[in-house]
Amino acid sequence: MAITKLNQSQSSNGAQNEQQLSKDCDELLSTLPKERGQRTPNLYFYQGFWCQPKEIQAIMSVQRNFIAQDSDIILATIPKSGTTWLKAISYAIVNRYNFPVQNDHPLLSSNPHELVPFLEYKLYADNNIPDFSTFPSPRLVATHVPFSALPESVKRSGCRVVYLARNPFDTFVSIWHYLGKLRPESLGPLPLEEAFDAYCRGVIGYGPYWDHLLGYWNESLEKTGKVLFLRYEEMKQDANAQLKRLAEFLGFPFSIEEEKGGLVENISNLCSFQTLKDLVVNKHGKGAIFADSENKDLFRKGKVGDWINYLTPVMAERLTNIMNEKLSGSNLSFSVL
Template sequence: MSNVLINFHSTNTTSMAITQFNEVVAEEEKLSHECKQLLLSLPKEKGWRTPHLYLYQNFWCQPTEIQAIMSFQKHFQAKESDIVLASIPKSGTTWLKALAFAIVNRKPSAISKNHPLESSNPHDLVPFFEYKLYANDQLPDLSTMTEPRLFGTHVPFASLPNSIVKSNCRIVYICRNPFDTFVSIWHFLNKIKPRSSPSVSLEEAFEMYCNGVIGFGPFWTHMLGYWKESIEKPDKVLFLKYEDMKGDLSFQLKKLAKFLGSPFSVEEERKGVIEKIAKLCSFESMKQLEVNKSGKSIKNFENKNLFRKAEVGDWVNYFSPLMVDKLSKLMEEKLGGSGLSFRVFH
C-alpha cells in the first residue's frame, strides 16, 4: 500500500520528468542522418543539461545545436547592413539585444510608449541563428526582415559563415568576467535542465568549466576569437565588456550607437534619449514586464529564467579560496599576453 501511495503522490512530478526527458530524446531523434553520422566521429563529454556535449569545430555543443549551426553555416547569406550580436551564454546577451534593438530602431520622437520591447522579449526581436532561425532543420525566409537586420549567436568567431566574416556586416561581441559568467551559467542550467536529470553540483560544474566543457566553450577560446578580430578589424567587430557597461552605460551606448551607424545627435543627447534607452532596457524594467515573466522565446526555456540578478561580483558568494586561485591562474594562462583582462571585483 505504501508503494501505491508514494507512486500516487509523485505522479505529477514523475510525469513532468518523463515528458521533459522524452522531449530531449524526441529532439535528438529528429536529427538528420548527416548530423547523426557526424556525432559518431566527435569527442564527447558529460553535458550539464543534456546527456552529452560534443566537440564540434573545437567548441562544445549539444546535438541539436550542431545541426542548426551546420545549416546556418551552409545557408546564411549576410547583407552588408546586417548586425550580428555575439556572446558566450550568460554574459549579457539579453541586455545587449535590447540595447542594440532600441538604438537601431529609435524614431525621431525618441522613446515613446508602447515600445516593442515592452511587449516582446529581446530574443524574439533579435533572433538567434542556432536557437530560432535554423533550429529544427528549417531554412528561414529572411527576405522580409527590416534592415538593418539584427541577429544573435553564441557561435565562436572561427565558426561563423564565410558570408559574415567576408562581408562588411558588423559584429558586436559582449563578454563578462568569467567568475560571474560561471555562477550565472550554473544557476541557469540547473533551472532549465529536465527534472529527470540530477542537479549539477557547484564543484562538478566548476571542474567542467575550467576544463572548457561548457556550451560554446572553452570560454577563453570564445573570447579570444572575437577579441583578436576586434583588434585587427575594429570597424568590423566591437568588443564590449559587461562590467564596463555597468560602470558607465551612457559612454558605452554612445560607442555602440556610433559603431552601429546610428550615432546619437546633440539634440538627442540634450533630450535625454540615451538615458531613456538605458532605463527602457534596464534589468529592473525588463524583469517587471509581463512578456518576460512568462512565455518561451528561446526553444523551451522560460523567459523568467533569463533574469536573475545582473550583478557584478556576485561570484564572491559562491567561490571558495581554492576556486578563486584555480580560475585566476587559468585565466592568466589562457588570456595572458593577449591584452584581454578582467578586474576581479570583491
Template sequence: MESSQKIKESEELLLSLPKAKGWLSPGLSLYQGFYCPSKIVPNIISFQNHFQAHDQDIVLASKPKSGTTWLKALAFSIVNRKRCDQLSNCALLKSNPHELVPFMEFSLYANNQLPDFSTMSYPRLFSTHIPYESLPESIKQTNCRIVYICRNPLDIIVSHWHFANQACLEHNTHWTVEEFAEAYCKGEEAFGPFWDHMLGYHKVSKENTNKVLFLKYEELKKDTLNQVKKLAEFIGFPFSKEEESQGIVEEILKLCSFGNLKELDVNKHGKFMPYFENKSYFRKGEIGDWVNHLSDSMVEKLNKVIHEKLNGSGLTFKENC
C-alpha cells in the same frame, strides 16, 4: 526545409563527434574545436552552409550568460528608436529580447528549417553564441558588424549555474557550482573553451576595429551611458546632439535597465523556446556575485586557468586578477 540527404549527413557527423557531459540533455559535442549542445549541431551546420550575410547586418555574439539579453535589448532599442512614436511603444514592452533578436543556432535554423528572411527589413539584427572562427564565411567577408560582449568568467560560471538549475527541462539534473566550475576549467562547457571564444573575437576586434566591437559587461555596467553611445556609433545609429539634449539616450537606458526589463510582464511569464522560462534570463545581473558562491580553492584554480590562457593577449578582468 533541409534536404533529407543533408539531414542524414549532419546526423552521421553528430554521432562521430567527441562527447562531454552537459547539463542540457543529451550533453555536449565537440564540433570544430568547441563544445556545444549536441542537439543544435545540425542547426549550426545549416547556419554555416546557408546563411548569406548582408553589409547592413548586425550580429550580437557572446558566451552564454555574459550579458546577451541586455545587449539585445540595447541594440534593438537603438536601431528601432525612430520607428516608434515614442519609446513607450517599443516592442520590448511586449516581447522578450530573444524574440526580437533571434539566435541563429537556437531559433532561425532549428528543426531542419531554412528561415525566410524576405520579410525582414534592414538592418537585420541576429545573435549567436558560436565562436568567431566557426561563423559562416559570408559574415566574415561582408561589411556586416559584430558586437561581442565579454564577462568575467567567474561571474559567467555562477550565472550559468543558476540558469541551468532553474531551467524548465524534463531531463534537467542538478549540478553543483563546483561541477560547473570544474567543467569550465576543462573547457567542457557550452560554446567553450571560454578562453578560445573570448580570444577569437578579441583578436579580430584589435585587427579590424570596423568589424568587431568588443564590449565588457563590467564596463557596460559601470559606464553605461558612454558605452551605449559607443555601441550606437559602431552599429551605424549614432545619437545626434539633438537626441542627446532631448534625453533619448537616458530613455533607452531606463527602458533597457535590468530592473525595468525584469518587471515587464512579458519577462515574468512565458517561455523562450520550449524549455527556458523568460524569467530565468533575469536573476541579478550583478558584478562579482561569484564571491558568494565559489570557494577559495576553486577561485584559485580558475584564476590560474584564466591567467595561463589569456596571458599576453591584453584581455584581463580586474575583478579577479
C-alpha cells in the same frame, strides 16, 4: 517598420535534444569527442568548441545557408554574459526612429530574444530555413558561436559584429543557475563543484570560454570597423558612454540634439536589467528562447561580483590561474568585483 518575431523553438528536454537529427548530423556526431552534458546527456566537440547535438545541426545549417549582407548586425556572446541586455539596447538604438522610446515600445511587450532572434536557436533550428524577406534592414540577429565558426559570408561581408564579454567568474555562476532551471529531472541535480570542474576544463556550451573570448578579441583588434568588443562590467559602470560607443559603431550615432534631449538615458533606462525584469512578458511569459522555458529565468541578479557568494577561495584561485594562463599576452583583462 514591421516587428519580426519567430516562434520556432528548440526544446530543452535532454532526450529530445539527441533525437530527430538529420542523417548527416547523426553521422557526424558518431565521429566527435563527447563528454557528459549539463543540460543534455552529451556535449560534442565540434569545430573547436563544445555543443549540444541540435545546436550542431543548426550551426551546420547556418554555415551552409546564411548569406550575410553588408548592412547586417550580428550580436555575439557566450551564454549568460549579458546577451539579453545587448539585444535590447541594440534593438532600441537601431530602431529608435521607427519605435521612439515611449509607452508602446516593442521591448515593453516582447522579450528581446523574440525581437533579435538567434541564428542557431530560432532561425535555423529544427531544420528550418528562415525567410529573411520579412526582416527590416538592417537585419539584427544573434549567435553564441565562436568567431571561427561564423559563416564565411559574415567574415567576407561588410556586416558588423558586436561581442559582449563578461568576467569568467560571474559568467560561470550565471550559467550554473540557468542550467539548473533547464536541466531535465532525468539527469538529476547539477552540483556546483561538478559544473565548475567542467567549466575549468573548457567543457561548457560554446566553450572553452577563453577561446571564445580570444577569437572575438583578436578580431576586434585587427578589424576595428568590423568587430566591436564590449565588456559587461564597463557597461554596468557607465551604460550611457557604452551606448554611445555602440551606436557609433553600428552606424546609428546619437545626434547632439538627441543627447541633449536625454535619449541616451531614456534608452539606457528602458533596457536596464530591472526594467526588463519587471515587465509582464518577462515575469510571466514563456518560450523566448526554448519552447518550455520561462522568460523570468533569463533574469537573475545582473550584478558584478556575485560570484564571491558561490565560489570558494580555492575555486577562485583555480579559475584565476587558468584565465591568467590562457589570456597571457593578449592584453585582455576583466574587473571581477
